[in-house]
Amino acid sequence: MHAYRTHTCAELTSADVGQTVRLSGWVHRVRDHGGILFIDLRDHYGITQVLCDPDSPVFSEVEKVRAEWCIRIDGTVKARDPELINPKIPTGEIEVFVRDMEVLGRATELPLQVFGDQEYPEETRLRYRYLDLRREAMQENMKLRSDVVASMRRRMWEIGFREYQTPIITASSPEGARDFLVPSRLHPGKFYALPQAPQQFKQLIMVSGFDKYFQIAPCFRDEDPRADRSPTDFYQLDMEMSFVTQQDVFDTVQPVIDGIFEEFGNGAKVDKHWPQISYKDAALWYGTDKPDLRNPIKMQDVSEHFRGSGFAIFAKLLEQEGTEIRAIPAQGGGSRKFCDRMNAYAQKEGLPGMGYIFWREGENGVEAAGPLAKNIGPERTEAIRRQLGLGKGDAAFFLGGKPKSFEAFAGRARNVIGEELGLTEKDRFAFCWVVDFPMYEKDDETGEIDFSHNPFSMPQGGLEALDGDPLEVLGWQYDLACNGYEILSGAIRNHRLDIMFKAFGLAGYDEAEVRRRFGGMVNAFQYGAPPHGGCAAGIDRIVMLLAGTSNIREVIMFPMNQRAEDLMMSAPSEPSPEQLMELGLRVIPQD
Known part of the structure; x- marks a missing residue:
């Protein structure tokens, strides 16, 4: 018999009843039912219920085990009583009677529980990541990530790309973020950099005559952290092609990304039509260059309806060069209660508020209401309603000034309105190319x-x-957005x-x-x-979307925290005096 197991904890079925087997894994939980001990034994593959009663020669030893001890058991496979079958797990028809046990690894008091759905502070989860990763949801996320990467590789090979590796230690290059610098021991006073992306190398691969390149590439950027971005390193599906136009890149990439979301999207709808939207239009319509097209709201410029109107704030604003008034249509938002709630949201975000108009049933048909409507009159409100395609029971919110000053907020407000009114479609992946940057x-x-x-x-x-x-x-530059996230960026290169x-x-x-x-x-x-172009798709962000989470650290095996610290390994750490001396460096204390 094998030293540790004859089967995994997901393999045994009713066909194995009567067999003597050996299993190894972690004690998921222990239950004492009137002197009979039940243990859910867990490994990477699943859970098997094992039991022990006083007739077992190792009963006294089994009584001592606690959650997350790593053990090996020998026992006999038995069929469960019909009323005790658990259809939720593959091994639910059987249980194993323990006849021998060996403790492979004891566990002290746990800083976080693996069994159950308890919530723990992220700092605790990252400090004890090896325990956090034992939890079922995290196991599934990491398997998903691995499967997605394997599928990406397979799909790229199938369309004629080959994978080539580029250097990890290189020269500094402006990619839009700060470099991580690496001091050189052999060349005192000089520094390498960790690559922000394989940008220059993949272009040089094209110059070298390799027609199609891809790589699952690690990238390193010293960035301020966000929920959807790692502050230190990330992985991307990096690719480049020679003798291509922008449309050629789109036609090559779409089946790969589309296939990944079809394969791992849990049945969610995957849009087949990917519109191409200019950067200028994306900013106007959605307030962002990574729009969420599941939300049908499209903002519009309504400046002409307020120019010279009775609403002095907007009228005077429009006398200044470069100012606009934009409307966020809100289908189904036509109640004073909802409008006041959105106005309060704007104030919470630091704005004075948002002007609004809502339309209701009046004596002569659809009637505009709200302070703004009274100020500009029925003709202008009717013109706004017709331009926005709204009707009874709908509303519109208004923001004014230089677009740069309010576009980002307008984009967030559009998202909130779409969510609150149930306009944003769930279980769907909606893509668009943003072009003409x-x-x-x-x-x-x-x-x-x-x-x-x-x-x-x-x-x-x-x-x-x-x-x-x-x-x-x-520029011939382009991004691919999905559900409000940028998941790919690329360009036709300047050769x-x-x-x-x-x-x-x-x-x-x-x-x-x-x-x-x-x-x-x-x-x-x-x-x-040669003329060449390509792109890079963010693997972490794609897996984040597929896993249904908005926190990228949920799909990275060992991520940094929000302050770019590895709490588990205590990084960054202070170098020893000997290390500094060898590199010819001195650390200047910060005041």
Whole structure:
């Protein structure tokens, strides 16, 4: 007999009744039923009920075991009485009578329980992650993640891609976040960087003549944490192709992502039509570049209806350059109670409030109500209603100013309204491509121009597009949004040195600086670089969506906490004086 097990804790069935078997696992829970001890024995695969009574030669030893002890038992498989069968587990028809037991690993008092659905502070869960991971939900999440990655690999190979590995220690590169720097022992005073993404290397793979590349790539960014983003490292399905247009990338990626959500989406509807929405329209309609299209609300510009109106706040606002009034239509929100609740939500978020109009049955048909309606009159409210396609029982909320100042809030308010009114469809994955991103943005304080997205993207219109206003230049850049999250980002790359030097020049980098910082790529592009493009899909975020959670740490095996600390391994930690001396470094205390 094997030293530890003849079967897993999910294998035994009624066909095994009478057999002598050996099982190993953890004590999930212990129940004492009048001198008969029942133990739910758990391993990675499932649970088997084992029992022991005073007739067992090891009864006194079994009495001592506690939750999460790791044990090995030998015993005889017995059929459960028909009324005691548990149809919820594969081994529910049988139980094992214990005849021998060995304690493989004792457990002291547990800081968190594995059995049950108790909630624990995240700090506790991360400090004792090895216990947290024993819980059924976490086991399922990690298996899901593993299965998703395996499926991604299989699908990429099936469409002609090969996987190539790129370096983990490299040079610093501007990818939109801070680098993690690694000091060099052999070159004192110089530093490597952990790659924010394999960006330059995958482009160099295309220059090297490899037509299709992919990699399950670890990426490292020193970022401020959020619920949907890891503060240190993450994994992405990274890919690149030569001789492709933006649409070619879309046509290649969609079946892969679509297939993953079909395979692991638990029967939820997966949209087949992925609209392409410009960045400008996404900001106007949804207040974000990662819209949740399960929510049908589409915001609109209604400035003309308030220009010169009796509502002085909006009328005067519109006299300022660059201001707009936008409406959030709310189908079914036409009650004063709901409107007041949303107004209170706006105030809680730090705004003075939101203007609103709601429509109800009046003497002459549909009638507009609310303070705003009284100020602007029936003709304007009727024009607004018709533009927004609303009717009796509906409402609209209004925000004004320079779009940059209220767009983000408007997007959040749209989400809240959709949820509160039951407009946002559940059990559905809704995708859209967001395209036509601006290449550059202006710093409001300094007035300086910088890249707003990936600096290695090809500008739409090529070299000639860079002759005009940089803020009007669009890039061949694209994101894929799903249910309000960005799950993929990519671009058609800038493979021409003349365009690259000019593009970086507009952002304040002269040719010498570009050559210094990106020498490997610049040198390679002198030797026949092909047109190429690609993207990267965030594995952690995709699995988060498939697992039905909004916290990315629920689908990462050993994540950092919100302060980028590993509580389990006590990282980051202070280096020893010997380590610092070897690297030629000195830590300056912070005041």
